[in-house]
Amino acid sequence: MRMVDQPLCLDDFEALARAKIRQDYWDYIAGGAGAERALAANRAAFARIALRPRVLVDVSACTAATTLLGHELASPVVVAPTAYHRMSHPEGELATARGAADAGALYIPSIFSNYPLEDVAAAGGAAPRWQQLYWLHDREAFGAVVDRATAAGYSALVLTVDAPVIGLRLRDARNALTLDADTLPANLFAAQDLLTTRSEGSSAVATQSLQAFDASITWDDLAWLRDRSPLPLVLKGIATAEDARLAVEHGVAAIVVSNHGGRQLDNPIGTLDILPEVVEAVAGRCPVLFDGGVRTGHDVAVALALGADAVLVGRPALWGLAVGGAAGVTQVLRLLQTELERVMALIGRPTVESIDASAVRRA
Template identity: 40%
Template sequence: MQPLCIRDIEQFASENLSKNALSYYNVGADDEETLRDNVEIFKRIRIRPRMLIDVTNVDLSTTILGRKIEMPIGISPTAMQKLAHPDGEIATAQAAKFMKTCMTLSTYSTTSIEDVGVASGDGLRWFQLYVSPDRELTRNFVHRAERSGFKALVVTVDVPVAGNRRKEIRQGFDLPPHLHLANFSSNSFKGVDTEVENSGWSNNYQMQIDGSITWESISWLQTITSLQVIVKGILTAEDASEAIRRGIKAIWISNHGGRQLDGVPTAIEVLPEIVEAVKEQAEIYVDGGFRLGTDVFKALALGARAVFIGRPILWGLCYNGSDGVKKVLQLLKEELQRTMQLAGCTSIGDITPSSVIYAINFSKI
């Protein structure tokens, strides 16, 4: 039976992914409160539909950092995609190109920056980056991304230390021997004095964590690249305002899929305060818990330029490789289009704060 929604594809993946893969892909930090909240939060927001509007033609296209995409739904960085399907990141890149949207490649991909660049061709792609304690290693990643046609750096700033993911620890997750972190292959590091090849998931992960990273690190990064720098992992108006002061033109609101600090707000909860703080000086993207086109609509109404999805992409890979990723994106696109038609919106610009209202908890009245 063909999947009718993301939940159908999630169910398929839960039944077919290995326990090892599930212990990495689907877990959150500590009690997983934030992991659950990311999905549940959308129930607290209602859509206010307008009637008697001609919705025969609906335009879902928008731009991100000046590049047109056919829908305001992109792909978040997710690590080690070959755990879900042998084609891994290549399949995801090809699906993103087919759907004319943006793919963000993880530092911890099981396919190299260069190979994804070739597979993506002229498709829009960004590279997710951790500022490593080894700045030459960081510089190497940046230059490889530039040479491979990536258009922006998505700098993850919410990992000064690793989150406490108990389920992953209990499972004893590690990368299977037939896979490797392709971006850490020693032949990719000309002139960099570091032992990285075959050092395993845990070693490479620890090597990338830098508890000393500050806003000065972001400013340094801006001096070594011509690519736009996006900061990912922002959850407060204060940090969004600092990003603006540093010349950042795109802010990615994220709680890391509930995998870092448990008990923090969801992206949707802090989106309005960050929109107010930024005042259109930067584009705002969000991720976390998007499973329906109505979820996307609600985020756009609250001020997001685009939303990005992570786990559903992995489930789509498991379901049917590149075609599975296309299916995930197509389902969300169709749901968003239908939502817009039923809400009386014919373009992304028609979706405004007045398009939604917060649900009332009648039990407390």
């Protein structure tokens, strides 16, 4: 992969980040499940959709600004929940939170953050933030994390529902991935647990994490979570029309169409191919967010045209973090915003709301 001095696109950020992150950590960030077919399918899906430009439209003041669950955002690009940001930069999620805030973006920290969720909230200041969750066997421990997020000023809970078990990550297995002491999760385990697992490496942390996850939950369990917290509930990992309809019936505030960045089921269906059926099933009853393979402003425009209200980016935020800390995260997000606004001008769609299905066709 070519090296660059000044990143002009996300591919440049990826090249620079790869040179800064140690190989086993890079493989954890970049890798997918199994043969990584889903990882490839997420990107390939964008090549099958072409934009239809309209001309002689006043595009002198294009703006990517939008609103999502009451949050005014600079663009429809949200920082996705990804674990262990200290793999990319010593300041980890604290820098990511600051970078997202400076870009006017919504940030969703992972429950596997390297810093406590309260510290991440403080780093982001008044910027909007949602907290990602996995459901834990220990309901009271799970409820305690929910209570902490509520008290720390998070404005929604994002429950990841596509990980009843962890996908087969061959890169990590071949690397015998071991977390250093400074990359252990800060939210799931008590301080004494962390002190114990520091000497045992990642295998102890991984085993403890997997045992903590509850694979028995069903749609009926969502009522318990909604009773526990007044925060809006967002489900991440919806990949069929059937589940989209069930999500709406269970009163969720939004859904995220996602296949976990290709890290769970090694499924060749890209999330962009799934998006239209989910949007049709939801029928405007809640926002639909999109996750999977977004790398350019063109990709953002395509997802919006297919019905997404916003998109999530995970790996690109980590690339920016590795390259420049908080400033690198800001630069990645502003780059996507600038690219999107340029595409909007070129296709004659001056606002996010004006990007509809007529803006695309199958290539």
